[in-house]
Amino acid sequence: VSKPVPSQRYGPSLRATDPWLRGKPSQGKQHQLLSEDEKARLATLASIVRFKKNERIYREGESAGMVFNIISGVVGIYKKRSKTDRHIVAFLSAEDIFGLAEEGQYVNSAFALNSVTAYCLPVPALRRLLSSDAGLDVHVIVKLCQELRQAQRQALIVVQKNATTRLAMFLSLQEHLQSSRNELTTEIYLPMDRTAIAEYIGLSLATVSRAFRALADTALISHRNRRHIKVVDRKAFEKLAKFSVEETSD
Amino acid sequence: VSKPVPSQRYGPSLRATDPWLRGKPSQGKQHQLLSEDEKARLATLASIVRFKKNERIYREGESAGMVFNIISGVVGIYKKRSKTDRHIVAFLSAEDIFGLAEEGQYVNSAFALNSVTAYCLPVPALRRLLSSDAGLDVHVIVKLCQELRQAQRQALIVVQKNATTRLAMFLSLQEHLQSSRNELTTEIYLPMDRTAIAEYIGLSLATVSRAFRALADTALISHRNRRHIKVVDRKAFEKLAKFSVEETSD
DNA sequence: CGCTGGCTTGATTCTATTCAATTTTCGTGG
DNA sequence: CCACGAAAATTGAATAGAATCAAGCCAGCG
Numbered sequence: 001v002s003k004p005v006p007s008q009r010y011g012p013s014l015r016a017t018d019p020w021l022r023g024k025p026s027q028g029k030q031h032q033l034l035s036e037d038e039k040a041r042l043a044t045l046a047s048i049v050r051f052k053k054n055e056r057i058y059r060e061g062e063s064a065g066m067v068f069n070i071i072s073g074v075v076g077i078y079k080k081r082s083k084t085d086r087h088i089v090a091f092l093s094a095e096d097i098f099g100l101a102e103e104g105q106y107v108n109s110a111f112a113l114n115s116v117t118a119y120c121l122p123v124p125a126l127r128r129l130l131s132s133d134a135g136l137d138v139h140v141i142v143k144l145c146q147e148l149r150q151a152q153r154q155a156l157i158v159v160q161k162n163a164t165t166r167l168a169m170f171l172s173l174q175e176h177l178q179s180s181r182n183e184l185t186t187e188i189y190l191p192m193d194r195t196a197i198a199e200y201i202g203l204s205l206a207t208v209s210r211a212f213r214a215l216a217d218t219a220l221i222s223h224r225n226r227r228h229i230k231v232v233d234r235k236a237f238e239k240l241a242k243f244s245v246e247e248t249s250d
Numbered sequence: 251v252s253k254p255v256p257s258q259r260y261g262p263s264l265r266a267t268d269p270w271l272r273g274k275p276s277q278g279k280q281h282q283l284l285s286e287d288e289k290a291r292l293a294t295l296a297s298i299v300r301f302k303k304n305e306r307i308y309r310e311g312e313s314a315g316m317v318f319n320i321i322s323g324v325v326g327i328y329k330k331r332s333k334t335d336r337h338i339v340a341f342l343s344a345e346d347i348f349g350l351a352e353e354g355q356y357v358n359s360a361f362a363l364n365s366v367t368a369y370c371l372p373v374p375a376l377r378r379l380l381s382s383d384a385g386l387d388v389h390v391i392v393k394l395c396q397e398l399r400q401a402q403r404q405a406l407i408v409v410q411k412n413a414t415t416r417l418a419m420f421l422s423l424q425e426h427l428q429s430s431r432n433e434l435t436t437e438i439y440l441p442m443d444r445t446a447i448a449e450y451i452g453l454s455l456a457t458v459s460r461a462f463r464a465l466a467d468t469a470l471i472s473h474r475n476r477r478h479i480k481v482v483d484r485k486a487f488e489k490l491a492k493f494s495v496e497e498t499s500d
Numbered sequence: 501c502g503c504t505g506g507c508t509t510g511a512t513t514c515t516a517t518t519c520a521a522t523t524t525t526c527g528t529g530g
Numbered sequence: 531c532c533a534c535g536a537a538a539a540t541t542g543a544a545t546a547g548a549a550t551c552a553a554g555c556c557a558g559c560g
Contacts, residue, residue: 456509
């Protein structure tokens with residue numbers, strides 16, 4: 001099984017679905033936002049950095065000098081609540097950006113879930129480039145819209161009261177992301193462990209485990225592996241994992 | 251008591267704190283992002299619309315032709331989960347923007363929590379303007395960063411397991427927003443009712459009520475009114491409502 | 501002054517958490 | 531290639547806390 005791989009890339013890269021439907025429907029697929037020229041210009045600012053599994057990339061409160069653009073691997077953005085308790089705010093992967101700041105400091109911490117390679121762009125230079133290039137920033141806007149939406153989706157998951165629903169929504173989200181990246185969706189691949197899932201959807205590890213069991217027991221999903229999930233009963237799964245419901249009349 | 255009011259405004263307006271600290275620390279205060287010139291240019295595209303309390307502004311799935319920029323009032327962005335159950339994703343007020351879309355359709359619904367006045371900008375014209383004006387879009391980016399952060403903060407609240415903590419964090423968030431708008435913060439003003447709070451922080455109405463009681467009983471807050479809260483025990487309140495904790499060592 | 505809708509409160513039920521004991525998986529070195 | 535150990539995940543039993551449902555209360559308003 002050969003895993004689909006990002007297209008040829010010669011510099012920083014952003015992919016997103018167009019929020020304002022320019023031409024024909026994009027079927028939820030993402031497309032490259034940056035032209036070769038734009039990539040090239042960004043590339044002059046960028047250096048490449050690598051992080052190994054579980055390595056911290058930056059820490060909340062640190063001076064935010066860099067913005068990152070992922071080439072490969074998965075990054076977790078998190079917030080610490082207490083010594084033992086943290087909440088994962090987002091999982092990001094290839095062609096996502098992270099490292100945004102508030103008042104010059106990172107607002108979250110970031111760590112690598114597995115081996116990560118990324119472009120690393122110094123903020124001042126980036127800022128200069130952005131304000132001098134009209135086309136470029138629209139693309140960045142579009143990308144940010146995407147991530148904004150993502151954050152709202154997480155909140156939607158996490159607000160669910162039923163654990164099994166939460167997990168189903170999470171799985172559905174992963175599947176959706178996979179498909180928008182043009183990867184195979186016969187199976188859902190989970191790049192993170194159960195603990196990370198728990199920290200993301202806001203349940204205890206034990207409950208996540210039980211929720212997986214519940215989904216399997218009711219034959220909505222099957223797993224050949226802890227990280228490879230297959231949706232068996234698509235209909236029931238979708239019903240459970242649905243992010244919203246068509247508003248009827250009023 | 252005269253309520254602070256947005257500065258003179260002759261057109262669409264965006265306020266935010268600078269995410270990349272250009273000059274001196276801004277103390278969390280927001281500033282106007284748009285120049286008079288930019289406002290003027292946007293104004294040529296904009297028309298003004300009004301909505302009354304509880305009026306729906308748009309519905310999820312509708313074709314997204316307009317972006318809105320609030321002049322006054324409070325708007326709730328929500329997602330319906332079932333006939334009876336909805337989740338409020340965000341509360342937005344003056345100088346916020348909303349109406350962003352995915353593939354040409356609104357992803358959420360929007361309603362007015364009270365009387366709302368807003369600029370209404372047709373997407374195609376806005377889009378044209380954005381891609382031809384280098385400075386303008388940086389500002390929009392900055393504003394979107396802000397809202398992205400906001401969404402993540404909501405997720406942080408909603409993931410909390412303790413009801414009282416959730417409410418305290420919500421109150422703290424409101425207070426913070428108020429102060430960043432340069433309004434008085436001797437009291438926290440809640441522009442929404444308990445039901446809306448419940449729908450935002452993901453608790454039942456009853457639990458929200460009990461959480462208010464718990465905060466009052468332990469003398470962390472007092473309320474002269476259901477919508478006017480005062481923090482009494484600042485220290486304990488902050489401790490409970492803290493959004494994150496300084497990471498110690500590793 | 502009474503009505504109405506928003507809010508509070510109580511009693512019960514249900515579900516996730518916690519803590520602990522196993523089991524499974526995976527990476528490492530023999 | 532197998533065996534071992536450590537880490538991750540599952541499972542069970544007991545507990546705690548929020549949801550639910552229903553009854554009453556209060557504030558604001560005609």
